[in-house]
Each structure stands twice: as C-alpha cells, then as structure tokens.
Amino acid sequence: AHKGDKGARGLRFTPVAPNTADRVTVPEGHAQNVVISWGQPILRGAPAFDPDKQSAKAQAGQFGYNNDFLSLLPLHGEHGRQVLVANHEYTDEILMFKGYDPQNPTREQVETAWAAHGLSVVVVEESRRSGRLSAVTRHQLNRRLTATSEFRLSGPVAGSALVRTKADPRGRTVLGTLNNCSGGTTPWGTTLHGEENFNQYFANAAKVTDPATAARLKRYGVTGEASERKWERFDDRFDLAKEPNEANRFGWVVELDPYDPESTPRKRTALGRFKHEAAQPRLTDDGRPVVYMGDDEKFDYFYKFVSSKRVAKGRSRAAHEHNLTLLDEGTLYVARLTGNSPAAEIDGTGKLPADGEFDGGGEWLPLATAGPHGAVSHVDGMTAEEVYLFTRFAGDKVGATKMDRPEDIEPSPHSGKVYVALTNNSDRGKAGKAPVDEANPRNLNKHGQILELTEHRGRAEATTFGWSLFLVAGDPDDPATYFAGFPKDRVSPISCPDNVAFDPHGNLWISTDGNALGTHDGLFGVATRGERRGELKQFLTMPNGAETCGPLVQDRRVLVSVQHPGEVDGASVEKPASAWPDGPGRIVRPSVVSVWREDGCDIGV
Numbered sequence: 035a036h037k038g039d040k041g042a043r044g045l046r047f048t049p050v051a052p053n054t055a056d057r058v059t060v061p062e063g064h065a066q067n068v069v070i071s072w073g074q075p076i077l078r079g080a081p082a083f084d085p086d087k088q089s090a091k092a093q094a095g096q097f098g099y100n101n102d103f104l105s106l107l108p109l110h111g112e113h114g115r116q117v118l119v120a121n122h123e124y125t126d127e128i129l130m131f132k133g134y135d136p137q138n139p140t141r142e143q144v145e146t147a148w149a150a151h152g153l154s155v156v157v158v159e160e161s162r163r164s165g166r167l168s169a170v171t172r173h174q175l176n177r178r179l180t181a182t183s184e185f186r187l188s189g190p191v192a193g194s195a196l197v198r199t200k201a202d203p204r205g206r207t208v209l210g211t212l213n214n215c216s217g218g219t220t221p222w223g224t225t226l227h228g229e230e231n232f233n234q235y236f237a238n239a240a241k242v243t244d245p246a247t248a249a250r251l252k253r254y255g256v257t258g259e260a261s262e263r264k265w266e267r268f269d270d271r272f273d274l275a276k277e278p279n280e281a282n283r284f285g286w287v288v289e290l291d292p293y294d295p296e297s298t299p300r301k302r303t304a305l306g307r308f309k310h311e312a313a314q315p316r317l318t319d320d321g322r323p324v325v326y327m328g329d330d331e332k333f334d335y336f337y338k339f340v341s342s343k344r345v346a347k348g349r350s351r352a353a354h355e356h357n358l359t360l361l362d363e364g365t366l367y368v369a370r371l372t373g374n375s376p377a378a379e380i381d382g383t384g385k386l387p388a389d390g391e392f393d394g395g396g397e398w399l400p401l402a403t404a405g406p407h408g409a410v411s412h413v414d415g416m417t418a419e420e421v422y423l424f425t426r427f428a429g430d431k432v433g434a435t436k437m438d439r440p441e442d443i444e445p446s447p448h449s450g451k452v453y454v455a456l457t458n459n460s461d462r463g464k465a466g467k468a469p470v471d472e473a474n475p476r477n478l479n480k481h482g483q484i485l486e487l488t489e490h491r492g493r494a495e496a497t498t499f500g501w502s503l504f505l506v507a508g509d510p511d512d513p514a515t516y517f518a519g520f521p522k523d524r525v526s527p528i529s530c531p532d533n534v535a536f537d538p539h540g541n542l543w544i545s546t547d548g549n550a551l552g553t554h555d556g557l558f559g560v561a562t563r564g565e566r567r568g569e570l571k572q573f574l575t576m577p578n579g580a581e582t583c584g585p586l587v588q589d590r591r592v593l594v595s596v597q598h599p600g601e602v603d604g605a606s607v608e609k610p611a612s613a614w615p616d617g618p619g620r621i622v623r624p625s626v627v628s629v630w631r632e633d634g635c636d637i638g639v
C-alpha cells in the first residue's frame with residue numbers, strides 16, 4: 035500500500051473524495067482502462083461502431099447498451115482469459131440516435147434498441163504487465179442475447195394458460211429478455227439475470243377490461259396507453275390489448291450457460307415473478323442452492339428460493355445437465371421482519387433506539403413449493419400458478435415486510451451473513467403509505483440503508499433469522515446515519531446503495547445509484563468484521579450522469595459498469611452532458627472499466 039494508507043486488509047487505499055468530475059476517478063496509485071463499450075463488435079462479421087450508421091443488424095453483433103451486472107468466469111485452457119457476462123438493462127434512445135423523435139421512433143431505431151437490450155458474453159484477455167483487460171473479438175464463446183432471442187420458460191409456470199400467446203400457443207418459448215438489472219453467478223458455472231422494470235415496455239394496460247388482469251397489471255406497475263419507446267407500433271406482442279399474456283412472460287430470473295453458445299437460456303419460474311433486481315446463490319451444508327432476491331419497488335419485498343436438489347460435483351455432462359434443473363424445484367419464501375425496540379422509539383428521524391441498534395428477528399414465509407410432479411401453494415386463496423406469476427400478491431397476503439426498495443442481496447462467502455441493499459424510499463411515512471419500522475426507520479428516506487441478515491445457526495435454508503442495519507446511509511455529519519458503530523469522522527459519505535459484492539478478503543463493496551448528496555455516484559468498500567467494521571471508504575467515482583453497477587473485486591482488479599453516462603435531463607446526442615469515455619465531440623458510451631494498482635500488487639493490501 036502507499037505510505038499512510040490505512041484500513042482493513044483489502045481496503046488500504048486513499049479514499050477518493052466526493053466530486054462532480056466527468057471521469058472515472060480512482061485512488062492515487064491506481065490505473066484504469068475501458069474494457070468494452072456500447073457498440074464494440076464482439077461477434078464475427080459485426081462492423082466497427084459508427085453511431086452515424088448504427089443499425090439493428092450491426093447492433094446484434096456488438097456489445098449492448100447500459101451494461102449493468104457483470105460476471106467473470108474462468109476459461110480453462112486459455113491462459114490469461116476469462117469469460118465476461120454483462121446485462122444490458124435498457125436503452126437511452128435520446129443518447130443513442132441523432133435527431134431522435136420520442137413520439138415517432140423509426141423501425142430501424144426500435145429494432146436497434148431491441149438488439150441493444152439483453153445480455154453479452156465476451157471473452158476478455160488480461161495484459162501480462164497490468165490489470166488492463168481487453169475484449170477478444172470473435173471468440174467462439176462470444177454471444178449476444180437480445181429482446182428477440184429465444185428463451186425457454188422452465189419450472190412450474192411453463193405451459194400455463196397465462197403465458198400462452200398467439201405466437202407461442204404452448205406457453206414455453208419467449209422471445210427476449212428485458213431490463214436485466216443485477217444478477218448472480220452460480221457455483222455450477224452459469225449466470226443468473228434478473229428481469230427488473232419490464233412494465234415500461236408494454237402498452238395499453240388501460241384498455242384491458244378483465245378486472246383480474248387489470249388488477250394484476252396495476253400491482254406490477256404496468257399502466258397507461260402508449261409505452262415510452264412505442265415498441266407496440268412495431269410488434270403486437272408489446273400491445274396488451276392484443277396480447278394480454280405477453281407481460282406475464284417477463285419479470286423472471288434468467289439462467290444462462292455462458293460456456294455453451296448453442297444453449298437456450300431458461301426463465302426459472304420457480305423463483306417467482308416480480309421486478310427482479312438480483313439473484314445471488316449460495317449452497318446449504320448438504321449442497322442445495324439457495325438464491326436471495328430483491329424486488330426493487332418502494333414498499334416491496336425480498337425473497338429466497340431453497341432448492342430441493344443437490345448440486346452434482348465434477349465436470350461430466352450428466353452432472354452439468356442435472357445442475358441445469360436445480361432451480362426448477364424447491365420452495366420460494368418471502369421475508370417478514372420484526373424489530374426488537376418499542377415502536378415509539380422508531381420516530382422516523384433515524385435516531386437510534388435505546389438499545390443502540392436497529393435490529394430484530396424475522397421469518398421466511400413459504401409461498402409455494404415446486405416439485406417433480408407439479409407445484410403446491412402455501413398461500414390461502416391463491417393457486418401455485420398464481421403465486422409464481424403474481425408473487426407480489428402472495429407477499430401481500432402473508433404479511434411480508436414492506437421494504438425501502440430492495441436492490442441487490444449478497445451472502446458473504448466468508449461469514450455467511452447476507453447483505454440487503456435498500457436503496458431509498460421517498461414515500462416512506464407519507465400519508466396513506468406504510469409508516470417507518472425498525473428495518474426502514476427513516477421517513478422520506480433519501481439515502482437508503484444496508485441490512486445485515488444472519489440465518490438461524492448460519493444455515494442457508496433456515497426459516498428464521500436475525501437482522502440489524504449495518505449502514506444507514508447519508509452524510510456522516512447527519513445524525514440520522516450509522517456506520518456499524520464506526521467513528522463517523524473517518525468514513526466516506528454514501529447515498530443510495532444499489533449493488534453489493536465481496537472482495538477476496540470478505541469486505542463488502544457497494545455501488546450507488548442516484549447519490550442524493552449532490553455528488554456523483556461511486557463505488558465503496560467497507561469492512562464487515564473486526565475492529566474496522568463499518569469503516570467505509572470510497573474507491574471510485576463516476577462521470578456525469580452515470581450510475582455505478584456490476585462491481586467485481588478480484589485480487590488484482592476491480593471491474594465496474596459505468597451505466598448511463600450523460601443521462602441528464604435535457605441531454606441528447608446533439609447536446610451531450612458528458613464527454614466520457616471517448617472525449618469531446620464523440621458520442622457518450624456506457625462501458626465496462628477495469629482498475630488496478632500501478633505497482634502490480636493486489637487491490638487494497
């Protein structure tokens with residue numbers, strides 16, 4: 035480490051000060067490179083990026099827009115190479131197309147946007163001399179999945195009458211994945227991708243007359259007439275008046291096998307349908323996967339799925355095929371939390387209760403179980419099919435705890451404790467809305483909090499847990515903040531935690547979305563154990579308008595998604611709000627950035 039850089043092992047760097055610079059600012063002694071950007075060709079035959087000649091055909095072979103979740107997987111037999119998998123959450127047409135008219139998008143623009151959504155698989159190669167990473171164009175594993183690629187519905191909802199459409203009368207094959215936000219990497223070598231705000235792509239919910247269907251659409255935020263992107267003008271399936279079941283085919287967790295470019299990814303319906311932010315697995319002591327998941331909406335819930343099947347070890351074909359069935363059978367649970375301090379002490383200001391902590395206990399309430407011969411509901415008045423398709427109603431019925439926008443959730447590979455990012459909730463405590471509780475203790479919560487959950491006896495499949503708020507975010511000078519009890523004059527300000535990840539030392543890394551303190555979003559590291567528990571340090575900051583996503587922390591490298599740079603009200607291709615990454619006069623491009631130490635040592639040691 036540099037002289038004077040103190041901190042927990044893995045966090046010994048000089049923190050970056052909050053700022054509003056139009057660049058990625060990294061700590062002194064660190065270097066960075068742009069690994070891949072929107073439009074960079076990755077498939078054979080794809081043309082070089084030219085924003086003036088962008089087409090759907092070109093985009094289908096190029097890296098997509100607004101990279102979010104990132105996974106890096108080993109590539110055996112190819113030294114210095116890894117497989118990068120990225121989500122492309124959504125498109126910003128006004129920043130992609132010159133002269134874009136939001137009222138009258140052209141077919142080419144719409145089809146380009148379809149091709150810019152979805153997932154990318156791209157092999158990356160590290161430099162022998164530094165942490166620089168670069169894409170290996172045309173590698174045989176490179177792949178694009180878009181809003182028109184084939185996905186298979188799998189698990190209890192596959193084939194259901196509620197997912198059948200004119201184009202797919204059997205209810206098993208869906209075209210596309212949409213709004214892939216965060217995700218997870220499984221121990222069996224696949225990746226998971228949450229379909230989050232799918233509601234925005236569907237038009238004419240207001241014209242749906244069946245009251246049950248209308249109520250379901252409303253609970254999922256599918257409302258109104260024309261959609262923002264007007265896709266319904268170019269494909270009837272985005273028009274709910276014509277194809278009322280199409281929206282039921284989105285809002286799932288997708289599982290992708292990045293090592294098999296011929297494979298059809300699955301939408302795993304046993305994990306429920308909501309605005310899936312993330313899906314991070316771990317294993318029980320007897321080898322069954324448990325997946326933690328957040329539903330990113332004000333006053334919505336967080337969940338876990340416990341598989342009834344064990345992971346098969348080894349790299350045989352039979353083991354692999356077995357492992358691709360693990361997420362189709364098991365039980366889906368939702369969380370209910372109870373505080374241990376008197377309700378009167380939770381006054382909405384963020385002031386700690388008399389016992390010195392926002393903490394308590396909780397239960398995982400079973401919603402439905404999927405087995406080899408069908409599924410059973412555990413919710414009175416709902417069938418299993420309804421629980422899986424309209425999971426939010428199941429959470430409502432069993433009395434799950436309404437949280438401040440559950441974003442990413444990640445179990446620590448070191449301690450087994452689970453960290454839940456609750457990003458903010460500007461409506462908490464408003465008239466007619468849920469009041470504060472001990473887990474969501476601030477009215478009009480602008481800055482969010484991170485909850486630490488301890489499963490009973492540390493068992494991933496437990497049905498009860500303890501919890502406490504690990505961080506109550508904001509400016510440390512604000513008395514309504516808490517950094518696990520660490521002295522607040524020695525921590526970085528943080529606002530709106532979104533994605534979480536662990537480094538090899540067991541420190542928690544947190545990326546932010548929508549900093550309400552007036553400076554740019556960034557990436558932070560914090561110790562979760564030992565005497566420096568709660569010492570939060572900022573590692574990098576984002577360019578203008580960008581959100582930090584997809585952090586991955588390896589020994590020698592931090593990888594981060596710079597999502598929607600230049601996304602500022604009133605900005606367009608002609609009037610850019612950022613010159614990142616290619617400089618003034620060039621189109622703004624969402625990109626993946628690698629950061630490493632100039633002296634070649636491990637990050638933060």
Ligand code: FEO
Nearest residue numbers: 215230311330441
């Ligand atoms: Fe796509 Fe919840 O952030």
Ligand code: CA
Nearest residue numbers: 375389391393
């Ligand atoms: Ca308490």
Ligand code: CA
Nearest residue numbers: 215216441532
């Ligand atoms: Ca997110």
Ligand code: CA
Nearest residue numbers: 441457532547
């Ligand atoms: Ca977010």
